Structure formats: structure tokens, C-alpha cells
Amino acid sequence: MSESDIVKDFLVESYENLDRLDRDLVGLEKNPQDKDALAGVFRTIHTIKGTCGFLGFNKLEKVAHVGENLLTLLRDGKLTLNPEITTALLGMVDAVRQVLKVIESTGNDGEADYPELRETLTRLQTSGPSATESSAVPRPQEAGAAAKPAASADDSPSMAAKAEETLANDKTKKDSGAGETAGKVGKPEETPAAPAIQESRSRDAAPETIRVGVNLLDKLMTLVGELVLARNQLLQFANSTENTGLQAVSQRMNLIATELQEEVMKTRMQPIGNIWGQFPRTVRDVALNCGKQVSIEMEGKETELDKTIIEAIKDPLAHLVRNSVDHGIELPEDRVKAGKNPTGRLILRAFHEGGQVNIEITDDGAGLKLERIRQKAVDRGVITAEQAARMTEREIFNLIFLPGFSTAQKVTNVSGRGVGMDVVKTNVEKIGGTVDVQSTAGRGTTVRVKIPLTLAIIPALVVTCGGDRYAIPQVSLLELVRLEADQTRTGIEMVHGVPVYRLRGRLLPLVYLRRELQLAGDDPQTQKAAAINIVVLQADGRQFGLVVDEINDTEEIVVKPLGKQLKGVNTFAGATIMGDGKVALILDALGLAQRANVISEVHDRSVTEKERPVEKAAGNRQTLLLFQPGEDGRMAIPLSLVARLEEFARNAVETTGHQQVVQYRGQIMPLIHLSDVVELPEGGKLQGSGKATKDPLSPLQVVVYAEQGRSVGLVVERILDIVEEDLVLERPAERAGILGSAVVQQRVTDLLDVQGVVRTANPGFFKETVAP
Amino acid sequence: MAQNEQLCTFFLDRHFFGVPVQQVQEVIRYQEMTRVPLVPQVVRGLINLRGQIVTAIDLRRRLGMPERPPDQLPMNVVVRTDDGALSLLVDEIGDVIEVEEKTFEQPPETLKGLARDVIRGVHKLPERLLLLLDTERVVNVAEPGPIAEDRKA
Numbered sequence: 058m059s060e061s062d063i064v065k066d067f068l069v070e071s072y073e074n075l076d077r078l079d080r081d082l083v084g085l086e087k088n089p090q091d092k093d094a095l096a097g098v099f100r101t102i103h104t105i106k107g108t109c110g111f112l113g114f115n116k117l118e119k120v121a122h123v124g125e126n127l128l129t130l131l132r133d134g135k136l137t138l139n140p141e142i143t144t145a146l147l148g149m150v151d152a153v154r155q156v157l158k159v160i161e162s163t164g165n166d167g168e169a170d171y172p173e174l175r176e177t178l179t180r181l182q183t184s185g186p187s188a189t190e191s192s193a194v195p196r197p198q199e200a201g202a203a204a205k206p207a208a209s210a211d212d213s214p215s216m217a218a219k220a221e222e223t224l225a226n227d228k229t230k231k232d233s234g235a236g237e238t239a240g241k242v243g244k245p246e247e248t249p250a251a252p253a254i255q256e257s258r259s260r261d262a263a264p265e266t267i268r269v270g271v272n273l274l275d276k277l278m279t280l281v282g283e284l285v286l287a288r289n290q291l292l293q294f295a296n297s298t299e300n301t302g303l304q305a306v307s308q309r310m311n312l313i314a315t316e317l318q319e320e321v322m323k324t325r326m327q328p329i330g331n332i333w334g335q336f337p338r339t340v341r342d343v344a345l346n347c348g349k350q351v352s353i354e355m356e357g358k359e360t361e362l363d364k365t366i367i368e369a370i371k372d373p374l375a376h377l378v379r380n381s382v383d384h385g386i387e388l389p390e391d392r393v394k395a396g397k398n399p400t401g402r403l404i405l406r407a408f409h410e411g412g413q414v415n416i417e418i419t420d421d422g423a424g425l426k427l428e429r430i431r432q433k434a435v436d437r438g439v440i441t442a443e444q445a446a447r448m449t450e451r452e453i454f455n456l457i458f459l460p461g462f463s464t465a466q467k468v469t470n471v472s473g474r475g476v477g478m479d480v481v482k483t484n485v486e487k488i489g490g491t492v493d494v495q496s497t498a499g500r501g502t503t504v505r506v507k508i509p510l511t512l513a514i515i516p517a518l519v520v521t522c523g524g525d526r527y528a529i530p531q532v533s534l535l536e537l538v539r540l541e542a543d544q545t546r547t548g549i550e551m552v553h554g555v556p557v558y559r560l561r562g563r564l565l566p567l568v569y570l571r572r573e574l575q576l577a578g579d580d581p582q583t584q585k586a587a588a589i590n591i592v593v594l595q596a597d598g599r600q601f602g603l604v605v606d607e608i609n610d611t612e613e614i615v616v617k618p619l620g621k622q623l624k625g626v627n628t629f630a631g632a633t634i635m636g637d638g639k640v641a642l643i644l645d646a647l648g649l650a651q652r653a654n655v656i657s658e659v660h661d662r663s664v665t666e667k668e669r670p671v672e673k674a675a676g677n678r679q680t681l682l683l684f685q686p687g688e689d690g691r692m693a694i695p696l697s698l699v700a701r702l703e704e705f706a707r708n709a710v711e712t713t714g715h716q717q718v719v720q721y722r723g724q725i726m727p728l729i730h731l732s733d734v735v736e737l738p739e740g741g742k743l744q745g746s747g748k749a750t751k752d753p754l755s756p757l758q759v760v761v762y763a764e765q766g767r768s769v770g771l772v773v774e775r776i777l778d779i780v781e782e783d784l785v786l787e788r789p790a791e792r793a794g795i796l797g798s799a800v801v802q803q804r805v806t807d808l809l810d811v812q813g814v815v816r817t818a819n820p821g822f823f824k825e826t827v828a829p
Numbered sequence: 830m831a832q833n834e835q836l837c838t839f840f841l842d843r844h845f846f847g848v849p850v851q852q853v854q855e856v857i858r859y860q861e862m863t864r865v866p867l868v869p870q871v872v873r874g875l876i877n878l879r880g881q882i883v884t885a886i887d888l889r890r891r892l893g894m895p896e897r898p899p900d901q902l903p904m905n906v907v908v909r910t911d912d913g914a915l916s917l918l919v920d921e922i923g924d925v926i927e928v929e930e931k932t933f934e935q936p937p938e939t940l941k942g943l944a945r946d947v948i949r950g951v952h953k954l955p956e957r958l959l960l961l962l963d964t965e966r967v968v969n970v971a972e973p974g975p976i977a978e979d980r981k982a
Binding site: 278279280282283525574575576617619620621622623625626628629632633634638639640641642 | 863
């Protein structure tokens with residue numbers, strides 16, 4: 058996101074906030090005791106002030122700051138709202154609005170700095186009943202203001218210069234773009250392009266985007282879902298008639314509906330990187346402000362979140378980042394004293410886990426001061442001394458999320474007013490998430506925000522149990538194991554009455570879904586004759602096997618929340634509507650594991666399990682997928698490169714140009730017949746690619762390889778097994794498509810060079826992924 | 830309470846019930862439902878109401894009445910609540926009628942059990958009694974625990 062984009066967003070957002078302020082302040086005047094409304098007003102001003110601080114609009118910040126000081130007194134009950142104060146505050150709102158107008162047209166915050174208004178606001182602070190106490194508050198402020206002119210004098214011109222620079226850059230970009238198009242026509246005309254740019258520049262803050270209510274998007278999504286169902290019915294009907302006209306129309310309708318569905322879904326999903334984009338700047342400015350050195354690292358930028366969630370966590374995350382820099386990370390000299398690198402590290406991580414999105418903000422600063430928090434909580438009467446003594450370390454750390462709680466020794470203009478953390482908590486909880494803080498003295502602090510996947514679109518496995526379908530989010534899914542009837546007798550063993558299965562040499566506890574859900578009917582276990590389907594799930598670091606009646610397919614599902622009557626059951630993460638219009642429940646792996654006591658009973662086991670990957674890595678141990686590429690041969694690829702294994706009916710294969718393709722998850726996926734591209738040791742090709750010679754009814758076995766959202770299908774003859782082996786490549790490759798050979802399960806096996814093969818067979822694959 | 834109130838009426842095991850018509854979103858025929866394990870039995874399942882997932886509550890079970898004969902399909906009265914739409918399963922749907930405040934009376938003291946909780950009062954109509962349901966209370970289903978256990982036993 059470029060700087061001008063951030064400014065634009067800031068403007069749009071601030072206008073909205075100001076409108077709300079007008080309403081809230083007037084409402085507050087009628088009912089001055091309304092604490093919630095007051096807190097709301099305070100937060101709004103705080104946000105405006107905070108944001109303009111980072112964008113370098115010092116005059117605007119100053120105006121908002123005096124207003125905020127006044128509001129602090131009101132919030133703490135040291136002053137009561139009277140018409141005079143309200144008028145002054147409304148005056149401030151107007152002033153802020155004027156400055157925003159100036160910013161919008163010129164790019165900097167102009168010359169006016171409203172001395173009378175600030176004077177009035179400052180005077181009002183001291184006119185309250187407890188004048189002595191309140192007069193102490195503005196003092197650091199005045200000191201700050203005195204120190205600031207120097208800084209702002211330095212800052213603002215550079216800021217303005219920068220704004221001009223970006224403006225100029227934009228212009229040249231646009232000009233050259235215009236030149237190009239004009240060039241194509243034949244006449245490179247500069248003159249008409251320039252005024253057009255001027256015009257677009259001078260327009261309002263929201264030229265290319267329209268802010269649309271999320272409710273509207275929700276409604277659109279619902280309607281599209283309905284449209285898709287209606288389309289399915291129409292297609293069925295059309296196919297059963299001879300009417301070609303109707304069939305043509307329904308086909309067309311089919312295409313449009315599919316595309317519409319995709320686009321509408323896209324409107325809701327955004328990578329978290331979108332909101333992280335502004336943090337490097339935030340960090341830089343805050344760090345500069347408090348004389349610190351901080352580097353920022355980001356992991357999992359591409360983690361997609363629902364629009365609603367993105368909007369809701371944007372401000373809390375910004376607060377957390379600012380807090381980490383302002384309070385978490387120490388000054389360079391202190392860091393050196395503590396034996397650390399003078400540059401502090403701030404790490405943002407986002408990932409999916411247990412059907413939730415986790416966002417972690419980690420700093421390697423001084424950590425939270427346990428005793429100070431405890432003391433402060435007792436002083437403020439939040440908890441009694443007795444309670445404080447009983448509380449665990451973690452409980453005490455989490456006290457920082459209470460309203461009005463701030464341990465910062467000095468009130469800076471960044472944070473430390475005790476508003477940030479409680480805003481964070483309120484906003485995260487509003488969307489059903491949780492915030493947790495962990496800290497080690499001297500080592501740093503991690504704030505973990507967990508957000509439910511409600512409303513998100515997720516891939517899920519659909520299974521059947523007791524005649525009903527259930528969806529299992531793919532994130533908690535590890536693999537599927539099917540035991541044929543003759544294997545079940547020996548495959549499932551009992552440990553003191555508890556069923557387990559040996560999965561590659563390790564015991565996997567089995568959970569019978571039918572039993573856990575108290576559904577009628579027999580456990581598959583009791584009917585020994587039938588095959589057993591085991592869905593291997595992971596929850597909270599533990600693996601377990603879920604035994605279901607049938608495994609259907611994977612689908613992209615839209616998670617819908619359950620009504621409050623069903624919220625108490627944590628076995629379900631929500632519900633979704635299936636393709637045929639029926640409702641299916643979404644299973645929550647974590648809840649299920651807790652219900653079946655998988656997690657609590659064997660808690661210590663998870664520790665040993667976590668240690669395992671380390672020793673695995675040391676021995677170059679890899680999980681490999683073994684398959685037979687053609688009539689003969691034995692090859693392997695690391696399972697980590699395999700997105701999925703699929704079967705396609707042979708008549709689903711279509712051809713574009715010379716390329717065989719199939720429709721897969723709304724994309725066109727090219728197919729590569731491995732037998733065509735892999736060289737045999739003798740230099741010849743493998744026999745029998747499975748195209749013509751094979752029985753036309755048997756499905757194609759396809760290993761799906763995916764990179765950056767694009768998939769390619771490798772057609773193999775047969776999938777053999779999945780094994781875990783110490784991989785030692787013995788013969789380096791001399792043949793195309795082979796990395797080398799290794800002994801796997803006492804047999805020589807070629808290791809496929811997946812990327813090489815894909816590149817050879819479909820040169821466009823990697824190129825296209827790079828292009829925007 | 831308003832002077833005159835319009836009620837959407839329905840029948841449950843020969844009893845005549847009503848809910849304020851403003852709270853009713855729509856009335857639809859029987860819909861196929863997805864059962865929800867591990868929850869109280871009053872929750873009959875989930876229905877797909879034009880892409881919205883709506884919990885269906887069996888009013889007979891909620892009021893502790895005998896089960897509906899298996900061959901009789903219930904109707905859905907979809908009501909709006911603070912928690913979104915919710916479907917009440919009833920036997921048969923009646924007319925929308927207008928009642929006056931003067932016919933209203935508190936439920937008799939002797940009314941006990943599950944019904945006491947959700948019946949707000951009685952309208953004495955000329956030909957029969959109309960029981961007024963409190964929708965907000967109806968949707969407050971007891972904690973899932975004990976009833977689910979019952980079913981297991």
C-alpha cells in the first residue's frame with residue numbers, strides 16, 4: 058500500500074468517525090452519565106489522533122490531543138460534561154474536519170493551528186472541580202508541545218516533500234502509461250493526458266472504491282448461494298428435456314452463476330497482508346519517536362481472512378503493534394546492557410489452526426512487569442490484595458486488558474492512556490475471538506489473537522455418519538486411512554478397551570463419531586465385516602483417528618454460525634449449506650477431541666510428539682508418496698509437495714490445444730502424463746501412458762501439485778503407499794524428470810523432480826504465476 | 830401492551846396459540862431438517878431458509894406436550910429474535926386475528942411446568958381461549974447437558 062493510499066484511507070475513515078462524533082457528543086450532552094458513549098467518543102478521538110501522528114500531520118494531532126486530554130478528565134470523572142465543554146469539543150471536531158479538507162486538497166495539514174480553540178480546550182481542563190489534580194495532566198503535554206515545534210518544523214516540510222514526490226511519481230507513471238496507449242494509436246499526445254490527471258487528483262478521497270456495507274455483501278452472498286441452488290435444479294431439468302434452446306440458456310446461466318459466485322466470494326476474502334502493509338511505517342514512526350530501533354518481520358501474510366474480520370481486527374492490531382514498540386521494546390542502550398542486539402525485533406505471524414485464525418505479535422523486549430501489574434491492579438481496586446496473591450502469572454498478565462489499565466509510567470502520545478488494550482479486547486471479542494498475552498521477563502512478550510473462522514470460506518472434507526453429512530475443516534485434517542474388511546480385524550487393536558490403530562508404527566487413538574454424537578445404530582467397530590474409514594485429525598498438537606461411516610468428498614464451504622441454542626455444544630464449529638440445499642454441521646476437531654478426552658488425558662504425550670520432528674529433521678526423514686508412473690516403475694515424491702490425490706473420470710478430460718485439462722475446483726487444471734515425460738534408464742519412454750490402452754471406465758489417478766493457487770495434475774498409473782523414510786539419494790540424476798534414486802522399503806525408487814517435470818511439460822506454469 | 834394486537838395463531842395438540850404478528854417473519858411448509866446431535870430434544874434440527882441457517886424448535890416438546898403423530902408434518906412459523914431468525918414447529922396454522930387488551934388475562938396460578946415459563950397470558954375469545962406465547966422465552970432452550978444425557982440413557 059503506498060503512502061497516498063494510506064492517507065486516502067485515513068481520510069475516508071476519519072470523515073466517518075467525525076460524523077459519528079457529532080452524533081455521540083450531542084447524545085452525550087443529553088445524558089452525561091453515559092459512560093459507554095463517553096468511552097466511545099474517547100476512542101474515536103484517540104484513533105484519529107493516533108493515525109495522524111503516524112502520518113505526520115502534526116497540527117491535526119495537536120488539536121486532537123488537547124481534545125483528548127479534556128476527554129480523559131471526563132472519562133475519569135474529574136470533570137462533568139457541560140454545554141461549554143461540548144461546544145468546545147464540537148469546535149474541535151469542526152477544526153479536525155477543516156484540517157482534513159486541507160489535507161485532501163494539498164496533501165499536508167496546512168498552516169492553521171487553531172490557537173484559540175486549543176486554549177479554550179486547555180482552559181476547560183482546569184476549570185473542573187479538582188483543579189489541582191487536573192492541572193497536572195496538561196503539563197507533560199505543554200512540555201511536549203514546546204519540544205514539538207522544532208520537531209514539526211523539521212518534519213512537516215519533509216513530509217510535504219515526500220507527498221509531492223509520490224504525487225510526482227504517480228504522475229510520471231500515469232503519464233508514461235498514457236504515453237504507451239497513445240503510442241499504440243500512433244500519436245504520443247501529452248497534452249490531453251495531463252489535465253485528466255489533474256482532474257482525477259483533485260477528486261474526492263474515494264474515487265476507485267465504494268465502501269459497501271458488509272451486510273450488503275452478506276446478503277449478496279446468500280442470494281448467490283440461492284442462485285446456485287436454483288441453477289442446479291434448472292440444469293437438472295434442462296438436461297432431462299430435448300429442448301436445445303433451454304439447454305443452451307441453462308448452460309449459459311450455469312457459467313454466469315459460477316463466475317458470479319466466485320466474484321462475490323472474492324469480495325469478502327482478503328489476505329491479512331493488506332492490513333499489515335501499513336505496519337512497517339507505523340513501527341518506523343513510533344520507533345523514531347521514542348528513540349528506538351525496531352525491525353519488523355511478517356510471516357503468513359497471505360493468510361486469508363473474511364472482510365468482516367479484517368475490518369474488525371485492523372485497529373486492535375495497530376494498537377498492539379504500537380504498544381509493542383512503545384512499551385515492549387527497550388531503548389537501544391538498555392538492550393545492549395541486557396546483552397541483546399540494539400535493534401529490537403517485532404514479529405507478526407498469522408496462521409490457521411484448529412479452525413481458527415491465529416495472529417501473534419511477538420517482541421523481544423523487556424517483557425511485562427508482573428509485580429507492577431499486580432500492584433497497579435490492587436491500587437486501582439480492580440482486584441483485592443488477596444485475589445492478587447492467588448492469581449497465576451498468566452491471569453495477572455491478562456489484567457492489562459481491563460479498561461483504564463495502563464502501566465506506562467509516562468503518558469506518551471502513542472499509548473499509555475489505558476485505552477489501547479481494552480479496545481483490543483472489546484473489538485476482538487466482538488467477533489468471537491480471544492486475546493491472550495504471554496511474557497517472559499527480559500525476553501519479550503507475545504500477544505496472541507485467536508479469531509474464529511466464522512463467515513470464512515474454507516475447504517472441508519464431507520463425511521457421512523448415521524445418515525447425516527458432516528463437514529470437517531481441512532485445516533485439522535491430516536490424512537485418510539481406509540481399512541478393508543479383512544484388515545479391520547487385525548488393524549484395530551485395544552489398549553485396555555480403548556481402540557487404537559497403528560499408523561506408521563505409532564499408536565493412533567480412535568474416536569467413533571457415531572458414538573461421540575450419540576447417534577443411533579451400531580459402531581462400525583461392532584460390525585467387523587465392514588470396511589472402516591479413519592479420518593486422521595489434529596487438534597492442539599495431538600493426533601487422533603475419527604471413524605466415520607463414509608467419506609464423501611471435499612468441498613469449499615461457507616461457515617455459518619449456529620443459533621445461540623446450539624452455541625453450548627463445542628463439538629460443532631458452525632453449519633453450512635451443501636450443494637443440494639441441505640444443511641450440514643461442521644465438526645470442530647478441537648471440541649471433538651476434548652469431548653472424547655483425547656486431549657486432556659494424554660497431555661504429556663503431545664510434548665514428546667513435538668520433540669519428534671527435530672530428530673526427524675536430523676536424519677533427513679521424509680514422508681514420501683510412492684506411486685507407479687506407468688505400466689512399470691516405482692517412483693516417489695515428498696508428500697509435502699502433494700496438494701491432493703484425486704481421481705477423475707476419463708470422460709472429464711478435455712483438451713485445449715495439445716494440452717489435456719480437467720476442470721478442478723473452478724479452475725482449469727492441466728494434466729501431465731508422467732509416463733510421457735519421464736525418461737526410463739534406457740533413455741526410452743515408459744510404456745502405456747494409460748490414455749488409450751486402459752479400460753476407459755477406470756478413473757485417472759492424479760497427484761495434484763499446487764503452487765501459488767494454481768494446480769497441475771500429474772497422471773500416474775497407481776498410488777502405492779505413503780511411507781516415512783530416511784531419504785538418501787544414491788545416484789544423481791542423468792535422466793529428465795528424475796532427481797535421483799533411493800532405497801525406499803528395500804526397493805530402488807526414483808525420486809521425481811516435480812518442478813522440473815512441470816516446467817518441461819507446461820512451461821507457462823511458473824511464468825504465469827510470477828506475472829501479476 | 831398495545832390496545833389492539835394482531836396475533837398470528839396456530840394449533841398445537843388442540844390448543845390454540847398466538848404470537849404477535851410483528852415478530853413473525855414468515856410461515857412456511859414443512860422443510861427437511863438436519864438433526865443436531867448432543868443438543869436438547871426441543872431443537873429438532875436446522876433448516877435452510879434461503880441460504881440462512883435457522884434452528885427449528887419443536888413447540889410441542891418445548892411445552893411438554895405429547896409428541897406429534899409421526900404422519901403429521903409440522904409447519905414452520907419463522908420468528909425474528911434478537912439472535913436472528915428462528916423457526917417454531919407447530920401442528921397447523923390459523924388465521925391472523927386481532928385481539929383487544931380487555932380480553933387479556935394473566936395465566937392462572939395453577940399453570941405449572943414448562944408451559945408456565947413461556948405462556949405470557951390468555952386471551953378469552955368468545956369461542957375459545959387463545960394462549961399468548963412469549964417468543965423470547967421460547968427460544969431460551971434449557972442447557973444442553975441434562976436432556977442430551979436423557980436421550981443417551
